[in-house]
Amino acid sequence: MDMGTVLCCCLLAVLSAFLSAAYKLGLLYQFFHKTDRKSPRQGGESVAEVLQAHGIKFVFTLVGGHISPILVACEKLGIRIVDTRHEATAVFAADAVARLSGTVGVAVVTAGPGLTNTVTAVKNAQMAESPLLLMGGAAATLLQGRGALQDIDQMSLFKPICKFCASVRNVREIVPTVRKALAIAQSDTPGPVFIEFPIDTLYPYHLVEKEFSPKSTPKGIMGNIVAWYLHNHLTNLFAGAWEVRDVSPLPVRVPTATDEEVQRCIELISRAQKPVIVLGSQATLPPTPVTAVRKALESLGIPCFLGGMSRGMLGKDSPLHVRQNRRDALKEADLVLLAGTVCDFRLSYGRVLSRRSKIIAVNRDKSQLLKNSDLFWKPTVAVQGDVGSFLLQLSKGLVGHRCPEEWVQSLKERDNAKEKANRLSLSFMGVVFIP
Template sequence: AIWEKIKIQIYFTKCFSFYTGTVGVAAVTAGPGLTNTVTAVKNAQMAESPLLLIGGAAATLLQGRGALQDIDQMSLFKPLCKFCASVRSVREIVPTVRRALAVAQSGTPGPVFIEFPIDTLYPYHVVEKEFSPKMFHVFKQTVQNWSLNMFIFILIIIMIFVINTLTNKKALESLGIPCFLGGMSRGMLGKNSPLHIRQNRRDALKEADLVLLAGTVCDFRLSYGRVLNRQSKIITVNRDKSQLLKNSDIFWKPTVAIQGDVGSFLLRISKGLEGHTFPQDWAENLKEGDKAKEKANRAKAEEKTERHLNPLSVLQRVDELMAEDSIIVADGGDFVGSAAYIMRPRGPLCWLDPGAFGTLGVGGGFALGAKLCHPDSEVWVVYGDGSLGYSVAEFDTFTRHKTPVIALVGNDACWSQISREQVPILGSNVACGLAFTEVHCHSEGAAEINSSGGRIHPQDN
């Protein structure tokens, strides 16, 4: 269950159609789940195998707005499939599936593809909250003459890494404005910066007078812009115009939008405001909230579990043990989500993750690249037990190229990030359950020598 099962699923389905004489059916997740099938679907096309590929998709009204794993899937599969369709209503499901099955078997057999946006599968009340805008009055105002001196509560949110990170770190420190760091910008301010706020971002955004979105896109990570206070002044900076103004036509409006390089902007604004001091009460209050939330997390980490390890406790202990030059590679779902708010990257570019596309399987390649570029640094890969299957064979690569890395696998025998939502909504854990596989044995088997693995039990606490 932990192997690269998406591509394998297509090959299995193709073989199934050979032996049964019927159409094989494969269902995969949206975005990276579908992109991982491309080679196998092309194989089915050239082998003239009847195959129905079913893929998820973002809610209809959120397509093109930065939803999680949202891409133009139809354009990707039209050259590969005899028939492609996107279901737009529940009543279309049965006739669309029937037509696809007929086309797959007619004439020269081949693959067909149907995508199902989640609003055609989930109960309406579940997806309604994702795209129902709150009514608000659009307030027009000229902004050319306002000054930063008017504002007390100022936030910077950064979600991209920038070139010349050390220089930009100094620029941020000279501004003295509290920052939230997301994505691969985590670690930009170091491990214990008083300006880096890790918790309670939503509450801080409600209080902020001015928010600077430095490379941050108002996509699903900021609830499409809905978390921004309508009364706040918002400056947004991005090289890409479409990302700069993402969803500004519906959920939010920038006060100033600057199309340009984030790093250059931060340097210039820090020089322009040189000598200007911002009240530190705001940053201190946010830091106190940070400490309170982390204290609550520590309390959760100390809670006893009946059978298995407490994942928060494991992550906290590993974070305490990590060397100061450590690089963290994140490859997983639920376990990595916990790691993102427990573990503290040591410096700029010391946190590597899949990015907004949510692509599982980056662990092995990212770790290899990080270790080759920083051979003296300690490289950790934080894996979920599902995502491990994509790159477990790379432990052989690590051994052959003498690039030692450390892998921490959260083995809960489940695709927990999906299961947490699926079970309450659909009442079933189907396709989410895995097994408590002895995954540490795979590293030893793949590398044969000079590689070792181990399993931590609750009694090892």
Template sequence: MCPCLLFFVLFIVALCLLISIKILRLTNLDILFRVRDGLRSGKPFITALFRVDTESQRHGGELVAEVLKAHGVRELFTLCGGHISPILVACEQIGIRVLDTRHEATAVFAADAAARLRQDIGVAAVTAGPGITNTVTALKNAQMAESPVLLLGGASPSLLKGRGALQDIDQQTLVRSLCKFSARVTCVRHIVPTIRNAIATAKSGTPGPVFVELPIDVLYPYKSVEREAGLSNAPKKGLVKTLLDAYIRTHIANTFSDAWQPEQSLLPLAVRVPRPTTAQIEQLATLLSTAERPLLLVGSQAMAPPVKAAELAQTIEALGVPAYLGGMARGLLGAHSAIQMRQERKTALREADLVILAGAVCDFRLSYGRVLSPKCKVVTINRNREQMLKNHGVFWHSAMAIQADVGSTLVQLHQRMASDSSAAAVDHHQHWDAWLNALRSRERDTDTRNGAKATERTADGRLNPLRLLRMLNEVLPDNTILVADGGDFVGTAAYTVQPRGPLQWLDPGAFGTLGCGAGFALGAKAVHPDCPVLILYGDGACGFSLMDIDSFVRHRLPVVALIGNDACWAQIARDQVPWFNSAVGCELSHANYDEVGTALGANGIRLEEPIDDAELRDRLRQALAQCQGRRRRNSAVAEEKDNAGGNNGTTDDNGGQSTVINALIGRTNFREGSISV
């Protein structure tokens, strides 16, 4: 070998050694001891230096499962892929239920629902490339709904990044604008701290989705990675092959260095929750005590922990301020609260002299703040400063803005108000009674008018959707969880179907996306298997996720899907037809969705005129009763194991069957004037 070439080789070896020392933060003695131990054990120099257990059958998926388990995760929603197989297998083995869906978006929507209902992190895992791109809509929805969702994504091997590997794309750039936190794990030893940090970030401040990318080489066992890299102990011919072999071995050794550190903590990190100051509570109490016509608008963010839903409901009832509930806050005060209003919100806002936006946002849902009277004092409470002051100074002005947790602020406000037993406080409560009575009177009048519309015959003679939904509301069990996925039909249901308790209404939120129905229902039924879960589907919206009826059947998680079938994208057609005299793109067909349900293993029901009220109630009641039972197993293959006598997983079999109700409804003018843009 010529001197120049020898010098070059020695230089490369020295450089690799220096890099190794920097990566591993080794001292001279560490190097000597590791090399000595490696030589004694017969291990290659590199694996000894990096302290790699080359014989271990453990894999990174086990660490993922262990850290999820330590954070209280009970379900993992997924659509399988080779990149993430170790995660799925390890989660099942450790007792985390793996629920696979027919679309990656459904998996993320399910994790979103689980996060909302558990008031904790929800987790989904999908494969690389198209698996990630299929989640974009659901991730954006979680971001705008402020749901703490952890998405675990597979990725191509680190050494093949950018070299044309299967499904290799720049996933970090794709999700960065959708997530509070995104990271790529490059070493097995980094799996646990990265996921711990991601979960804490998702739950801190304004909750939101986070993404952790896990390449194949950090998830599979060492021997598998070594084999796929084409390494062998045979002598290498030529300098280039020798150096390339050394580089690959060094890379893999670093990937698995100290992979199974026993001292790594799996426990959750502290979550940061912003709190109001004492001065802010005092100022808010003063504004409320001097108001004569106060209103409380409660939005989804109020349901975020640490305040539990039951405590928040008690607090709002005790405050006695007339309240409108929106988003996830629907149902917070039950179905019969004396202070909850549902109708004529716009009129009430124009008459109020104090409006407290408790997690409610001045976006399109409040006409960007234009519905607020300029004479009214507005207090806005929100963890997110941008949302708290959206359109502030343009269409509305605040008397006070509190960037803090909504639930904690209301609890402290009540404590401060309860400590004031003065005659002035009692006098103002009497003023509120008069205001409340006026709101109730107006609400009764609106309910009466809507009741009359429910008896009207539709132009085409099909079922009146108001009548159908009012009958549904009459037979709805008190523990039903309602999932809203649609436009016109769901908009009608929002006025007529009342959730009976906290965390019993799931809708997409501000993003207004369609396609969340099956995912939300799967997450809800997984969290609350003993509760009836009802999807309110528009016939347009059901096309996005109806195939996941198969998932409910396979996982023995029965739900009811009620499809309002008017053969139209009605919310769009309502404006498009009169404005442009064309229904192009808006017309659907009265498809046999009930037969789709039957083909997928569910019960199919067709509702159409003529049908009297008694029969309509009975058929709805029977469908809801069927989905209250459940058959639960730890995995989709448990039944085969039962038949073979080898299943050790839990099994309870209380019956239960999913039902698809195809309700052929007519078109009404009930929602004329509602927005679709």
């Protein structure tokens, strides 16, 4: 290898190292995107704008200094701030809003102990498949891991229980990160997501600058290098911060059954003499309205056992709603449709299902769809897809088909007899029923 080639390789290596360092330090981005040092805006405003664009009406919190800019900005845009007495309560309340409204529930808490207090509530939202956005404060970007106030490794804490975790590193990342988190919370199987906001990404430039400014004039080469690094970090933190960005909702992914899967299920149901539907919480998830799901069930005419958030969907006087003797009905049925219902302890891990029955399982989550199928039960058809839209497709494909009336009547008679026996038993104990 001649000297020219060696020099060329060395120059390329140096150039590559320089470009890599320039990229990591944000120098390349700063060259094309300026920092507005006079702007009074703060990162909390960017968060609030995205939440408003997504139709968020409530934010639950226990106020803390790390996250105050988010709360102030949300209130200015008309988003109601609900202050609770414990961070877990804030997340439980956000979870409730998500389940009842079909939108993402939002909670904002302070760093460190504020976030650790939410773990049980976040895990509950994960288990309930509830779309929830948790936003938490954090130590400043340069002080993380250096013993700052309430500084802990928050990301490791939430990664096992959240679908998505992100730590914002500069102000320009706020809008795309919050949009992405909100979309992920609702996509596929809904669940909680977490965003960490270092305190210097939320406050205005002039306040953050005071924390970065050296207390005295830098001395020596090392002092000047440190001063330059701090100034560059601050500049990169706010570079391009207030450029116009799209805050509208990103597309939400909803898994759906294939035409082949739907057709096979239609054929199985059309031949069944004793079908039963066991409905779970996923039947209430968007985008299919609950009213449309109810009409689809009424059109199918198949007896239903309701669980989770689907309770009450058919109304107390529905001829299809069966409350009692579920175990016996499942053993007797020749077809069972598990519509968002999981074979966990509530179905004795699948042991209540008859091996002679045809079983159709529908669930957005593959792991829940096939839970314990390696032990006590096997699905005839397993559909990874949205329950509501699947039921609508079934009702359209089975127009004119009716479940045998004698089967429906048999289950209702047994149901009424058990209800009557329960009331009689409780009346002897002095329990008074109020209609």
